[in-house]
Amino acid sequence: MTKKIKWGIVGTGGIAHTFAKALAILPDAELVAVSSRKKESAEKFAAEFNIPNTYIGADSLARDKNIDIAYISSIHPAHKSDTLNCLNGGKAVLCEKPFAMNGLQAAQMIDCAAKNKLFLMEAMWTYFFPAIAEIRQIISNGDIGEVRLVNANFCFNKEDDPLGRLINPILGGGTLLDIGVYVIAFTQMIYGKEPEKISSLAHICSAGTDEQCSMIFAYNNGAMASLNCSFRVESPCQAAVYGTKGYIKVPHMFFQPDKFLIKIGDQPEKEHSFQRLGNGYTYQAVEVMRCLREGKLQSDIMPWDTSRAFMNTMDKIRQQWNLIYPCEK
Amino acid sequence: MTKKIKWGIVGTGGIAHTFAKALAILPDAELVAVSSRKKESAEKFAAEFNIPNTYIGADSLARDKNIDIAYISSIHPAHKSDTLNCLNGGKAVLCEKPFAMNGLQAAQMIDCAAKNKLFLMEAMWTYFFPAIAEIRQIISNGDIGEVRLVNANFCFNKEDDPLGRLINPILGGGTLLDIGVYVIAFTQMIYGKEPEKISSLAHICSAGTDEQCSMIFAYNNGAMASLNCSFRVESPCQAAVYGTKGYIKVPHMFFQPDKFLIKIGDQPEKEHSFQRLGNGYTYQAVEVMRCLREGKLQSDIMPWDTSRAFMNTMDKIRQQWNLIYPCEK
Numbered sequence: 001m002t003k004k005i006k007w008g009i010v011g012t013g014g015i016a017h018t019f020a021k022a023l024a025i026l027p028d029a030e031l032v033a034v035s036s037r038k039k040e041s042a043e044k045f046a047a048e049f050n051i052p053n054t055y056i057g058a059d060s061l062a063r064d065k066n067i068d069i070a071y072i073s074s075i076h077p078a079h080k081s082d083t084l085n086c087l088n089g090g091k092a093v094l095c096e097k098p099f100a101m102n103g104l105q106a107a108q109m110i111d112c113a114a115k116n117k118l119f120l121m122e123a124m125w126t127y128f129f130p131a132i133a134e135i136r137q138i139i140s141n142g143d144i145g146e147v148r149l150v151n152a153n154f155c156f157n158k159e160d161d162p163l164g165r166l167i168n169p170i171l172g173g174g175t176l177l178d179i180g181v182y183v184i185a186f187t188q189m190i191y192g193k194e195p196e197k198i199s200s201l202a203h204i205c206s207a208g209t210d211e212q213c214s215m216i217f218a219y220n221n222g223a224m225a226s227l228n229c230s231f232r233v234e235s236p237c238q239a240a241v242y243g244t245k246g247y248i249k250v251p252h253m254f255f256q257p258d259k260f261l262i263k264i265g266d267q268p269e270k271e272h273s274f275q276r277l278g279n280g281y282t283y284q285a286v287e288v289m290r291c292l293r294e295g296k297l298q299s300d301i302m303p304w305d306t307s308r309a310f311m312n313t314m315d316k317i318r319q320q321w322n323l324i325y326p327c328e329k
Numbered sequence: 330m331t332k333k334i335k336w337g338i339v340g341t342g343g344i345a346h347t348f349a350k351a352l353a354i355l356p357d358a359e360l361v362a363v364s365s366r367k368k369e370s371a372e373k374f375a376a377e378f379n380i381p382n383t384y385i386g387a388d389s390l391a392r393d394k395n396i397d398i399a400y401i402s403s404i405h406p407a408h409k410s411d412t413l414n415c416l417n418g419g420k421a422v423l424c425e426k427p428f429a430m431n432g433l434q435a436a437q438m439i440d441c442a443a444k445n446k447l448f449l450m451e452a453m454w455t456y457f458f459p460a461i462a463e464i465r466q467i468i469s470n471g472d473i474g475e476v477r478l479v480n481a482n483f484c485f486n487k488e489d490d491p492l493g494r495l496i497n498p499i500l501g502g503g504t505l506l507d508i509g510v511y512v513i514a515f516t517q518m519i520y521g522k523e524p525e526k527i528s529s530l531a532h533i534c535s536a537g538t539d540e541q542c543s544m545i546f547a548y549n550n551g552a553m554a555s556l557n558c559s560f561r562v563e564s565p566c567q568a569a570v571y572g573t574k575g576y577i578k579v580p581h582m583f584f585q586p587d588k589f590l591i592k593i594g595d596q597p598e599k600e601h602s603f604q605r606l607g608n609g610y611t612y613q614a615v616e617v618m619r620c621l622r623e624g625k626l627q628s629d630i631m632p633w634d635t636s637r638a639f640m641n642t643m644d645k646i647r648q649q650w651n652l653i654y655p656c657e658k
Contacts, residue, residue, distance in 0.1 A: 148541060148561045155478065157573060199528045203551035212477060214555040216543040222532035226543040226557045232477045233571035242562035244486060
């Protein structure tokens with residue numbers, strides 16, 4: 001039998017629970033440690049998922065000789081230090097989105113992985129769905145012609161809580177870093193490069209972060225993208241890719257799609273549906289473990305340069321809004 | 330029986346045909362004259378629709394004592410002079426979109442109508458559909474809460490023809506004036522005012538006009554709009570209005586809708602469908618004739634200030650692209 005990959009989780013929030021459930025259905029994965037800033041949180045989480053070892057902080061988890069890879073699920077501003085701690089402790093790292101607070105932090109994390117010859121990947125789980133793989137194939141086949149417009153919305157409606165992680169600047173709040181990264185990642189996947197021009201507007205809420213934002217990207221060949229994020233309205237989170245010969249539409253939850261619609265020329269819209277493995281976070285875990293077994297430092301699907309590109313784009317957008325986080329000052 | 334309203338049509342292009350068909354099913358409308366720059370075009374059009382009088386140019390049509398109202402369907406750069414000719418000839422005017430090439434021209438046309446005490450309206454036919462009336466009602470009832478995001482796409486795929494009216498700058502080509510006016514009109518209808526901030530990008534094609542464009546509007550209360558137009562890709566021309574309590578989506582051809590979907594809170598999406606009267610251009614003709622019979626100079630649904638607002642917004646957007654038409658130089 002394949003030797004199990006041993007995981008440690010840094011952080012015990014909602015996404016940590018979701019990822020722990022994803023690992024639980026993979027026979028070659030074993031969750032062996034969890035760390036939190038609070039002892040009680042780590043112990044509660046460990047009890048829930050039957051995890052043998054608990055730690056306070058990423059640095060102590062990183063010293064656990066038994067762990068192959070750490071999954072960083074802490075708040076955004078902690079991603080850099082938690083990742084550096086784990087890499088410097090000799091652990092491979094899967095780090096939640098946004099990869100970092102800015103491009104500089106991302107570069108430091110990537111440099112650290114390269115220096116330590118350790119695997120590092122941003123947890124952009126969207127990229128690993130079978131529906132997404134097929135969309136990528138269709139685009140590269142040229143079935144919908146040359147892509148000229150990408151639309152994507154990621155909006156949900158959540159009551160304002162100035163102290164909560166969604167909009168609190170100290171916790172890295174704001175739509176762009178939290179959900180904007182998904183519409184940017186989707187667009188980057190389609191065009192394969194950063195936009196040449198960016199135009200954007202945001203509504204900065206009283207907490208000082210972007211409660212809603214819209215962005216336009218333009219590329220030198222005339223292609224464009226139009227993207228929207230909001231914490232104030234509920235939307236089906238649709239994405240669409242319009243080409244000169246047809247279009248692909250992901251009608252619901254484009255960031256974790258089980259189906260898409262495709263229309264080529266005068267043919268009627270056709271639906272492509274997919275079965276889901278577990279809660280969908282499983283796909284990226286499978287890719288990570290494949291990479292580790294093959295001794296790779298980066299995933300070909302979600303390489304370091306792509307994370308760098310997301311952060312560069314988000315840096316440029318925030319510059320247009322003059323939005324600087326306390327941790328950056 | 331109600332006395333028939335006697336119409337003259339200026340121009341014999343595609344939209345003139347469509348509007349002549351719309352008038353044909355209205356028992357209180359009579360199409361009595363047509364003008365074109367070419368005698369043969371006017372005569373061919375007159376034969377097709379059984380129109381008794383033909384003219385060369387709007388100025389000669391304007392002298393026909395028998396006409397109550399002129400419908401201006403000429404190319405964009407001719408709207409101002411054709412409208413002024415007809416108004417100064419004592420005729421009410423229904424003028425196709427875009428109302429004019431810029432805000433200055435629009436102001437001149439409106440001033441002329443006011444001075445002559447004659448009815449004038451922009452042919453924004455969208456505003457008169459029953460589905461649109463119901464959407465307006467739902468929004469003003471607050472059923473979907475406070476609106477925070479409007480999305481609208483108007484995209485179709487047409488081969489480049491540098492001399493054709495779509496992209497030829499001499500003919501007022503470009504997406505913004507041709508189809509952008511619809512996404513702007515839809516947004517203006519929802520928010521009832523011009524945006525406080527505009528951010529936009531366009532792909533300017535080799536002919537010198539915008540082959541594709543995207544726009545973001547922002548309002549002081551935090552509401553936004555994200556709008557896209559293209560001559561290079563085909564889209565369902567969807568529009569959506571997202572509020573704090575729910576959303577309305579027009580899934581196809583939002584500018585001439587026969588149905589929309591509404592979702593409030595956790596309830597499932599509900600479809601509202603409508604029967605269409607003729608080809609849909611009929612609705613605005615009915616409104617125009619009602620206004621004429623009531624002696625009004627403006628329609629309450631599509632008043633002068635609204636046309637002014639569309640043109641102001643489009644002027645600001647073109648300024649961001651440095652797009653100036655030959656007729657403006």
